Amino acid sequence: MxxxxxxxxxxxxxxxxxxxxxxxxxxxxxxxxxxxxxxxxxxxxxxxxxxxxxxxxxxxxxxxxxxxxxxxxxxxxxxxxxxxxxxRQMIWSGGTPDGPAAESGAGLVELGPDSVPDMLDLAARTEPGPFWPRTHELGTYLGVRVDGILVAMAGERLRPPGWTEISAVCTAPDARGRGHAARLISTLAARIVARGERPVLHVAETNTGAVALYERLGFRTRRQVTFRGFRTP
Structure with a gap:
């Protein structure tokens, strides 16, 4: 329970x-x-x-x-x-986020309306989950730009009372292996904790690499879930 x-x-x-x-x-x-x-x-x-x-x-x-x-x-x-x-649904296991990313978010940029075309392009190429023209209005989104090109991002999505979900975690294929995802997640988690809330995220069971990363960053599985979509009559 x-x-x-x-x-x-x-x-x-x-x-x-x-x-x-x-x-x-x-x-x-x-x-x-x-x-x-x-x-x-x-x-x-x-x-x-x-x-x-x-x-x-x-x-x-x-x-x-x-x-x-x-x-x-x-x-x-x-x-x-x-x-x-x-x-599965994973929640922050407690404490203050640390590690490579919670330093101060150095090198990360906030993504607003002017970044929407770049965000949509990155999401289309990496498929982190549904992402639409106004998804950024759900919360704060952070990104990593290299030579002006958006190569990684993550942000806040669902926000039940006392919690904020971290979502849209994605990195362009040619920019992977450089710790961008860990830095983005840890920075967002630190901001969420600092305002008195707890981070939560959702991940497909088949995405074992993401599950392992989230566990290393301080998340634990709260429960197994089934994501479902239907078409109305």
Whole structure:
């Protein structure tokens, strides 16, 4: 059973949409989703009934993609499965982040609206997960530029109360092996801890290299999850 402080992580999308990301949300009844150019994640109540699924379908529209992230509830059989991916949720194990990156974030740059084309290009080439034109509005995104070219980035995504998720961790193929990801993650974790929150992240079970990196940086597995996507009727 989850500790009280961890319980919000059982529904990270719903907790974010109902809290610090409420300004980025669209809602109908007990269903909610992000604005389309921000994120595709959607949420229903923790024990959804037929009306909740109908509200989400109405919110998204017919034949629309519904990314339910780690929601354990399964929609009605009229919803077409799109993908199912085993993964894990990992949380910061405590203490103050250190290591190669938490020094001060030297050499890292904050990525804002003017960096969106570069961020979209890097995400398209490295596929760290869904990334859209307004995803950067979810939180702070940091990057590494070499000769002006963005070669690595990571940022803040879901933000359930007391927690901030680190996401979009990616490095261009020709810039790997130089510690960029570790530095970005540790710097973000240090900032999150400094403001009194705890870092959390999600990773596909098949991405064993990322899991090993996160464990070295101070994360531990909280629970196994299944990421699911569907198409509305």
């Amino acid at each position: 989850a500790h009280d402080a961890d319980a919000v992580l059982d529904d990270p999308v719903g907790q974010s949409l109902g809290g610090r990301h409420a300004h980025l949300a669209r809602r109908l009844g007990r269903a909610a989703t992000y604005h389309r150019e921000v994120a595709t994640f959607s949420a229903v109540s923790t024990e959804p009934d037929a009306a909740d699924w109908a509200d989400l379908a109405g919110l998204l529209g017919p034949g629309a993609f519904a990314d339910l992230f780690s929601c354990p509830a399964v929609p009605p059989p009229t919803w077409e499965p799109v993908f199912s991916l085993e993964g």
